[in-house]
Amino acid sequence: MADKLQFHEMGLDDRLLKALADLGWAQPTLIQERAIPLALEGKDLLARARTGSGKTAAYAVPVIQRILASKLNVREQAVRALILVPTKELGQQVQIMIRQLTAFCARDVRVADVSGKADLSTQRPVLMEKPDVVVGTPSRVLAHLKAQNLVLHSSLETLVIDEADLLFSFGFEADLKSLLCHLPKIYQSFLMSATFSEDVEALKELVLHNPVILKLQGSQLPDSSQLQQYSVQCEEEEKFLLIYTLLKLHLVQGKTLVFVGAVDRCYRLKLFLEQFSIPACVLNSELPVQSRCHIITQFNQGFYDYIIATDEQGLADPTAPAQTTDGKGKKKKKKKNAGKGRVKDKEYGVSRGVDFQNVANVINFDFPDSVESYIHRVGRTARADNLGSALTFVTHTQLALLKEVEDALTGDNAESAVKPFGFKMEEIEGFRYRCRDAMRSVTKQAVREARLKEIKQELLNSEKLKTYFNDNPRDLQLLRHDKDLHPAIIKPHLKNVPDYLIPPMLRGVANSFSGKRKRRRNDKPKPAGVIKTPFKKNLRGKNPLKTFRFTGGASKGVGRGASKGVGRGASKGAGRGAKAGKH
Structure with missing residues (x-):
């Protein structure tokens, strides 16, 4: 050679x-x-x-x-x-x-x-x-x-x-x-x-x-020594359950790109993650290029670890009927005149032509609609000599699409490029009620208001509208003092994960992150011979229910004394209680 x-x-x-x-x-x-x-x-x-x-x-x-x-x-x-x-x-x-x-x-x-x-x-x-x-x-x-x-x-x-x-x-x-x-x-x-x-x-x-x-390459993605590709079969509700568990328990580490099928889905997922205090930003194809570049810069600089994006599909001809997915694997056609008179930015692409830096993971929350789209999405990680991983959520209706991707990537190799993700969904069943609780706040109205809030902010920051607002200060005042939008109600109790909910197999991984702060606060060096006792911190404000000490006889006497002493006299009850205690 x-x-x-x-x-x-x-x-x-x-x-x-x-x-x-x-x-x-x-x-x-x-x-x-x-x-x-x-x-x-x-x-x-x-x-x-x-x-x-x-x-x-x-x-x-x-x-x-x-x-x-x-x-x-x-x-x-x-x-x-x-x-x-x-x-x-x-x-x-x-x-x-x-x-x-x-x-x-x-x-x-x-x-x-x-x-x-x-x-x-x-x-x-x-x-x-x-x-x-x-x-x-x-x-x-x-x-x-x-x-x-x-x-x-x-x-x-x-x-x-x-x-x-x-x-x-x-x-x-x-x-x-x-x-x-x-x-x-x-x-x-x-x-x-x-x-x-x-x-x-x-x-x-x-x-x-x-x-x-x-x-140069039969496969258009790096081999398994550089890029690990996984798939997991889950339905719509399980998608939210799984991504919450992966991110909250730090099973996915490093900068992560999450791809979904539509802009509304971007905001729905963002609001869902916010319920658990997981910050993420949305790369919205409908925003101007300066705003998109600003979001990408913030992501590259580490302000966000998670960015939610869509493909560039459908940008070629907004007036033509195009097939897109609704996020559940079902294809839907746009109406014939949908988008007429509305020109989208045809020079824009999310999964291609954007300089995302040091992306460690790509998660296909919604399955891509073609093999090329899969390659373009997953190609955002494992760039140059860096390692990366890709995880794709697949519903039962999308198994044929997954087979197409596997066949295209495998080529003549016997080993499949996309491997099953070894994750037992029953292990995280205890988190399901929390996800349902969070989803109750992520309504269509909440998604709509989240998008309106971003558009309003874009109007206020627009350089092109500065001249208009200078000539029409009343409009600027109305925009600034418009009623506050509340995209979704944040529930504080969802922020932390109780230890009893963490599956036994994952406790070591999850506690390695969540327990760091506890060790810093509580595990201070103690003088030799001192035994750490519970409730010692609250000696000044004693709680009688916690500090009360008793023996079997004392408790019996107190009980009898209390029952008799209320009606006949405390002394009589106390005497009987003392006698019973001696006996």
Whole structure:
């Protein structure tokens, strides 16, 4: 077996090698080892590799190397590389990666990200300086080309299409075809994708010339040494019971992404977890990109350990009938005219194109509607060299879908990729009444008010509405002083877990977390020979029922004395009691 090709053996510029060393990349990943030498030879590439395998650097390194080589001969400043992405979030991620790789040659290689929704006039000055690399969505790049803020037909050397399998599904087909008319006749192209779909094949015919096809992995997810995948069969009520137990007893540790089937389900699960003082945030596809990025940043910085999200399904054409799940495994069709006149943000994707960092676990609370969706969700964990785990809840109606996923991931291997989760539901039966108690507070009205509360906060924080509120202060005052919304009643008694409810098999794990604070408070070093006695703390305020000491005779005398002494005299009762006690 040949030795693995290293970065310093690829003929890269010293400044680029220094940046790679600073990033801590000792050796290239598989996609980087195969793609970079071919790209440096001038080949067109169609590469498929799993999410998190290093695809961004696999095309960014040869792009930067080619620009540095060009500048040795041509001093004229021009846009030499165009990188097209399906989402704003991915555009920001690509820009950051290129800036890290050009840390020691930033003057020679400049990059501009125009994938945001800022006005064209705001981005025009950046493009007029002719950055070497332009990153953007097809619609935004096309808008700049039409406004003549960007000229590519004479200078472009490299075209990269990242996450190619999402471009058409996000509604960029027409924009991309129009954009290609503004490019020169000869340029090098890279198509990077997590899957080979019909859309990718269509793109291949449009932009590639005799490409080298790199299909690096039969399975698009890491193997079992890096990613552990489990499934557990449970019905609707058991889903809430199980996720409560897993999170509250700390059986799931680390940053966790929870995927559900609809936005309403996000808020329902969030309100349910709040009943037990388990904080989680919702990544709502209906909120503006700035808000979504803020939530992701908070998650990455550790403000939340749990983030609840949905797929990007149905964003391609809001007016077309699409199949979605209701969370219970049953598919439902949207009405023909549903969503007409309402344009969703087609540049948005939750499970793809978003830079979630250090995700330890993915929980599929609702089963994904396709194998590709499963791969995209689970691909958020076990990225690069990190370990990860995935747990999927499966109802009895979704067993056929699970079989499809297993067949797609297993391939020729005899061992199944998705293993049964060894968890006995009867062990947590004692928690069921608590879950039912919590669910009584999570009503449709509570979910509605939780969403309204978030929208209200979004209106108050909106930069676009500041001018309107300045002109209409009365509206701002009404919004601020609107009646308080109470999404759900929090029941304090659900916060703590009594020890008697914890299953015997789980007490060691649960107590290792819940008992830490108790040990700090109570287990102070004692002087030698002192025996810890109960109720010693309350000596000043003695409770007679707890401190009263008696013998058998005394209790008998007190009883007789009390019964007789009330009517005939305390002395007579006391005498009889004393006599009985002596006897």
